[in-house]
Amino acid sequence: MLEVACFNVASAIVAAENHADRIELCEDQAAGGTTPSLDWLIQVKARVSIPVFVMIRPRGGDFVYTEAEFARMQEELQAFKQSADGFVFGILDSESKVDKSRTAELVRFVHPKPCTFHRAFDQTSDHYAALEDVITTGCKAILSSGGQPTALEGINVLGELVKKAGDRIVIIPGGSVRAANSARILQSTGAKVLHSSCCPSSTSSAITAELPDVAEVRGMVQSLQ
Template sequence: MTLVEICVDDVDGARIAEACGADRIELCADLLEGGITPSHGMLDAVVGATSRVGVQVLIRPRGGDFVYSADEVRVMRFDIRTFARYPRVGFVLSGLTPSGRVDVPALSELLAECGGAPVTFSRAFDQVDDQFEALDTLAGLGVRRVLTGGGPGTAAEGRDRLRALVEHADGRLAVLAGGSVRSPNVAALVAHTGVPEVHLRAMAPVGGRDRTSADEVRAVLTALGDR
C-alpha cells in the first residue's frame, strides 16, 4: 500500500485529510513562503480535531535558505520540545551547510530533541549537491524518510532520480515523493519509481483562497487503488 501524506495549513484541511483516508498530514504555516513552523495553537487544534492521522510538524523558523544560525537552531529545538508532548506527532526537519551538504551537527541537535518521534527530512534535500551521499548521511542519523522530487522540479520530472534513490535507500529510509503530485499522475509516478509514499497539497480554490479538496484527496487514493 502506498502511503499518502497531505500538506495542510489549517484545522479544516487536517479534518478533511483524515476523513478521506489519508495516512498523514504535514502541518505547516505560510505555504506561500514554502512553509514555516505552525503555531502551538494550530498544532493543539489539529491534534484535537483528529484522532487517527499522523501529524508531521514542519520545523522551520523562516523562509529562504536552509542554512541555519546557532540562534535559529535554538529556536527550533525549543519548538520541538514544545510540540513533542502531543500524540501522533513527528517532525519535518532540514539543515544544510553553505557548501550544499547536510548540516550534520545542526541536524543532530534537532534529532536529539525528537526522541523516538518519526522524522522527515524536507525538500531541502533537493538542494544538496550529492543526493546519494545525503541519503546515506540521513539514513545513518536515523531519519525515517526524505521528501523529494528527485531534484528542484516536479516529481514527474525527477521520476528517474526518484527510482534511483529508492534503489539506493534499499529500505533504510523511505523516499516520500513530492512536487506537483496530483490524482492524474500519481499512479504512473508510483509505478515508475517504486516510491512507498507520496506527498501533495491537494488544494482547490474555495472562497477566495486555496483549501484542501476532499475530492482531490479521494481521487489520489482511488488512483492508487490499494485501499
C-alpha cells in the first residue's frame, strides 16, 4: 500500500489518478504538515475514491500540546469525523514519551475510524518502549523514519520495529522515501506500507513542486506490487 502525503486538493487528485492507495491530507508542507481545512476534505472526497486520512496537528513545532491546543485537536476531529476515512496525529509528554492518555482519548473519540500515530514517534527517547505505548492507545499504525532524518538512515530500527510489532500494529516507513529507494526499504524492513509526498526534484518549478511527481507515484506503486 502507498500512502501519499498531499498538501492541497490538486495533489490528492494526482495521487489518486496514478494509483496511490491512500491519501494523507494536510496543510503547510514546510512545517511537516498541519490540519487542513474541512473544505479541502470535502473537495477531495468528491473527486477521489480512495481513502483519505486527515492530519490533526494544530501547529508546527514540537508535539507537546497545551490544554487549549488539545481542545482544538478535539474540535478538529469533531469537524472531520463524519467525512474522513481515518486520522493521523501524535502527542508526546514533556519527557518525550507517548502521551498515552491523550492519544487514547482521541482514538476513542473517532472510533471506529482508524488512527495513525505520526512522526512524533521519531522524537521519543525510546522507540521500542514507544511502540508498546502506541499499541495500548488503540492506534492502528505508526508512521516513522526509525528516529532518523530519513527512512533509509533509520532502516535498521524500522526493521526491528516491524518485527516487534508483528500483527499488533502496522509500521509505515516515511521520510524521503522515493521510487529509487522504496524497494530497498521494503526488502530490508519487511514493511508492507510506504508513505511519501512523491515530491518532484528541487529543480522543478514552484507550480510543479506543489504536485506529486507522477513517475514517483507510479514507481512506488510498482515496487509495492
